[in-house]
Amino acid sequence: MESAVGVRELPRWQVPAVEALERAGRELRHALAGSEQEIGALTRRFLEIAGSVEGILKDAGLVSECVSDSLVGDLLTAVESLGAASQESIRVRLLAAGKIGETLGAESQLLGKLVWLARRQSAMVRETAALRVLTRIEVSRLEGEASGFQQLAAELDEFSKAMERSIGELRQQTDERRLRLEELKRSLPEQLARRREAFLRAAGGLESALGLLRQGLGELQKTPAKFRNSMEEIAGQISGVVAAIQSHDITRQQTEHVEEVLRRLGAELSRAPVERAGAARRALLVQQRQLDNVKETVAQWTGQIRRCMEEIARIAAVGLAETGSMALRHERQLNGQLEQMEQIEETGRAGDEKLRQSLRELSGLAELVRKHVETSRVLSERLRLILFNSMVEARGLAARGATLGEISNNIRRVSGDWVEIAGEAEAAMKEIVLMQAEAGEAARIFSESGAEPIRLAGRQARGAMEGLLSAAVCAEAKGREVEAATWKLQGEIVEIEGMSERLSATFSTLDRAIAEMGAADGALEEAGAAGDGEETESWLSALYTTERERAVLRAALGRGETRTETVEAQKWDGNSVELF
């Protein structure tokens, strides 16, 4: 660039100083042009990134809205109800299973009694057969005089056969039932223990699952607050970048002022005598200090931009993207728990059905006993009727009918016993049937009464789950968008880091400018210019527009400490705000 002051016409002592000043000015103009371009590019890129961050925040806000407090609250209530219903169902089942176990034990005892009664009836059948034989012998001996007894013998024969059949059938059925009962009794304690253990395990699992769920849902409830915190943190970091970009602009102005001073010094030196060059040397010193300050500030704020942007990316990636996946994770966990509860209920229901089936088997036996008792009663009645006629006939035969009278008494006794035993069997069977009804009712109650609250609570939980599922789907979709956007952001931040580096590099030419200013100062010193000048401060101060520049000026002239505000001290709290 051609010198504005015409260096060739200058006195010999001035030439090296003015040339050095011009070279320094060129370096500064180069730095200024480069930095203006870089700051502009940095600003534009930052605004684009800030737009991306705002988009991410908006999406993350939607995730947060998806998982509302009321939704989580509803679900928590429904899940608590389901847990309570399942626990109650397990408790009722255990009680009912115990009741059925007791019933089966009592039934087994009653069946034992039935078998004993059937044995007694078998003995009576044998006795009846013997009495029939004796009757026939006597009828044969009396040769037609005891026709009633002949009919009695025929009746006894029929009675014995019918009873034998009935008892045989009853004993067979009773034995089979007893065998099954014995098997059931043997396996029942083991089955009950297994079920108790399974239920208790399920109850424990349910309790810990509910605990985890409560914890998870509690975390989910905190999502909006977490999101707000993340947003605040991001807003803080964005403010930091806003302040840093302004600060870059301020340092650029500071550099502009230095360049302006150098231009004025060049012009001043071209016409001033050597005695006045002292002021120029002082001004040069100040400008060197100003550029040092610019370098320091640029480095601090460039670092600050990098830290802020990295922090924005970190918060966006960790704090926000997690929101969606967290909602989904909990939805899956919850679904798993609901399925587990339903499985427990299903397994329980299958077990109940086996027991109820076992109880239904009793019905067949009860019917058989009823028939047996009925047959016994009808036959006994008929026997008694014939017996009455035979006894009258025996009395008519007087001494010759004494044996028949004895036989008649025995038949009457057997018949009485028979009816009595049939009555006992009937009573035993009634008791069994009653117990069966009670056990059946217990089975029905635990199967149905336990299931209904679970079904109801399950429906409620499912309803709330559907809400959470929609929320989770929304959250997942938004979470993915947030994640993708944060990945993109990471790339953009790397780019902005590169831009910060370039900006720093632009200001590296300041070193060359400072060196040239040193050369100019050396030339002036050699020419005999003294390093003073009272008027320096006032004209430089008028040129500077920032307190920072004035502070550097004061320090350079030995009027005070350089109050170079560090980034740590200044942060982005901003400077003073004053309302008039």
Next chain:
Amino acid sequence: MMKQILAVDDSGSVRQMVNFTLRRAGYEVQEATDGRQGLEAASRQKFDLVVTDLNMPNMDGLEMIAGLRKLPGYAFTPILMLTTESQPEKKDAGRKAGATGWIVKPFNAEQLVAVVQKLVR
């Protein structure tokens, strides 16, 4: 309707930072590069608040404020000076010209929004 704000500064970066900060807070922002442009924009359209730099080419902030106060409808419009200057005599000049407040650069985003919210209701 969104409140209208005029940001006047010869630095593009600062204008963009003001615009970005206030837009995020829900304001509509228009930009002008110096006092003259700012005055022209204000005479075409009524703004609810003006944020202006002090040192600008063509027309500085003080001159622009004086001009604005003469425009119809701007007698009581809040005008904030946003400048690197912090000398009491400069502030005094600003107050005399008709500025409502003085913010020293670099501004803090939350602080700027808070001041604007206080002045524009």
